[in-house]
Amino acid sequence: MRRALIALAWRCLALLSLALGIVGIFLPGLPTVPFVLLAAWAAGRGWPRLEAWLLDHPRWGPDIRRWRERRAIPRKAKWLACAMMSVSLAWMWLAPMPLSAQIGVSIVLAGVAIWMWQRPDA
The missing domain is CATH 1.20.960 (Mitochondrial Import Receptor Subunit Tom20; Chain A)
Structure with missing residues (x-):
């Protein structure tokens, strides 16, 4: 069971x-x-x-x-992900949000981008 x-x-x-x-x-x-x-x-x-x-x-x-x-990520996917994260960050920074949230999300997305670019290219 x-x-x-x-x-x-x-x-x-x-x-x-x-x-x-x-x-x-x-x-x-x-x-x-x-x-x-x-x-x-x-x-x-x-x-x-x-x-x-x-x-x-x-x-x-x-x-x-x-x-x-x-653990490979295609280079095209890396560029697309970074572009989408950049657009999301721009919208977020233009939106009325608490500064702490804007900084926190920016740090997390920067960490994701750094991690992603350290993966081998597919």
């Missing part, structure tokens, strides 16, 4: 992550690939058929395999 509940939890996480990844295709600002990577990871723990489907998918499969093998 416990094993079945754990497998169900992994499947739910995989489906939720995949759904968010699909929504991210159409919704600017919501990333797709991180959610698909999370879906593949969760599926590998509770839904091997979904994991195999994601790994064989013509669009997402190569990105998942590159991430698993070398």
Whole structure:
């Protein structure tokens, strides 16, 4: 019984992550690939058929395999992510928000950008 509940939890996480990844295709600002990577990871723990489907998918499969093998991120994706983060930061700094929130988010996004550019190019 416990094993079945754990497998169900992994499947739910995989489906939720995949759904968010699909929504991210159409919704600017919501990333797709991180959610698909999370879906593949969760599926590998509770839904091997979904994991195999994601790994064989013509669009997402190569990105998942590159991430698993070398933790690599395509250079184009790095540039796009930095551009989106820059636009988000500009909007945020123009919005009436507390200065502490603006500084905090800026620090977090700078950390994400630094981490991302330290990953190998795919």
